[in-house]
Amino acid sequence: MASNTQMTTLESSEKLLVRVLSIGVEAGVTIMGHYGVCSSIVEKSDASPLTEADTASHTLIEESLRSISPRIQIVSEEGSLHSPRDLSGLWWLVDPLDGTREFISGNGQFTVNIALMSGSGPLWGVVHAPALGETFWGGRFLPGGAGAWCRKGDSSEVRVRAQAMVAGDPMRVLASRSHMDAATRAFIEALGSVDLVQAGSSLKFCRVAEGSADVYPRLAPTSEWDTAAAQAVLEGAGGAVLQLDGTPLRYGRMPFKNPPFVAVAGSAFTSEVSGAIERVRASGAFRA
Numbered sequence: 001m002a003s004n005t006q007m008t009t010l011e012s013s014e015k016l017l018v019r020v021l022s023i024g025v026e027a028g029v030t031i032m033g034h035y036g037v038c039s040s041i042v043e044k045s046d047a048s049p050l051t052e053a054d055t056a057s058h059t060l061i062e063e064s065l066r067s068i069s070p071r072i073q074i075v076s077e078e079g080s081l082h083s084p085r086d087l088s089g090l091w092w093l094v095d096p097l098d099g100t101r102e103f104i105s106g107n108g109q110f111t112v113n114i115a116l117m118s119g120s121g122p123l124w125g126v127v128h129a130p131a132l133g134e135t136f137w138g139g140r141f142l143p144g145g146a147g148a149w150c151r152k153g154d155s156s157e158v159r160v161r162a163q164a165m166v167a168g169d170p171m172r173v174l175a176s177r178s179h180m181d182a183a184t185r186a187f188i189e190a191l192g193s194v195d196l197v198q199a200g201s202s203l204k205f206c207r208v209a210e211g212s213a214d215v216y217p218r219l220a221p222t223s224e225w226d227t228a229a230a231q232a233v234l235e236g237a238g239g240a241v242l243q244l245d246g247t248p249l250r251y252g253r254m255p256f257k258n259p260p261f262v263a264v265a266g267s268a269f270t271s272e273v274s275g276a277i278e279r280v281r282a283s284g285a286f287r288a
Contacts, residue, residue, distance in 0.1 A: 028130025057096035099201030109200025125229030138236025148236035205230035
């Protein structure tokens with residue numbers, strides 16, 4: 001974790017959180033300036049798309065974070081610092097446009113993700129969905145303590161809390177619009193009776209955080225900037241993002257790739273989730 005001095009001057013500061021919320025919204029405005037008129041799409045080395053909106057959002061966020069925290073490293077999907085110095089202290093982890101495929105398709109399910117990290121875990125994070133007019137923020141180390149909040153449109157902010165499953169009801173399971181792989185299908189089938197909810201980008205974590213869903217399995221590849229801010233929100237709401245062995249998803253592992261994980265509304269796997277993991281593991285469907 002960060003030193004006491006860093007904790008006092010950064011993540012414990014209400015002004016810092018307010019500023020990062022503003023940066024997220026400003027990045028969203030920049031992205032929306034390209035929405036529906038995106039003319040340049042480049043394929044990156046991992047075959048994922050890169051648009052002018054990704055680059056413009058990255059530039060705005062990086063410059064803004066440097067202005068408010070010049071000594072804190074910034075790791076961004078579109079940045080150059082993918083082999084950073086020591087990450088045992090505070091650092092920023094950013095996805096300037098999470099859900100680029102959703103952005104290109106025009107379905108609105110894309111976000112700006114900004115997380116303040118301490119060592120291997122998120123302290124708090126901001127997730128902004130500009131096309132939907134939704135902003136989530138939360139974490140275990142927010143100014144004032146743990147919690148998570150949401151603002152939708154012009155409405156006032158409301159506190160969000162992950163909700164325990166109602167006994168006898170089908171499990172509400174979130175799946176990716178763009179990344180439904182064979183292992184995820186097998187996992188969902190192993191859960192039994194479910195209500196399947198489709199969503200894009202880091203909004204899937206936020207739906208669990210606000211009580212709209214129970215579980216989000218992600219067994220296909222992801223990067224750390226895809227998940228950190230939304231993991232912080234879900235943890236602040238009382239949920240968890242766990243690797244398949246039941247331990248929290250951790251960060252700062254080069255080259256910033258996540259193992260398979262499952263996001264849940266509680267602090268641990270339910271028996272249904274644990275059973276589904278074991279059945280799919282036995283089938284050999286999980287990737288290494």
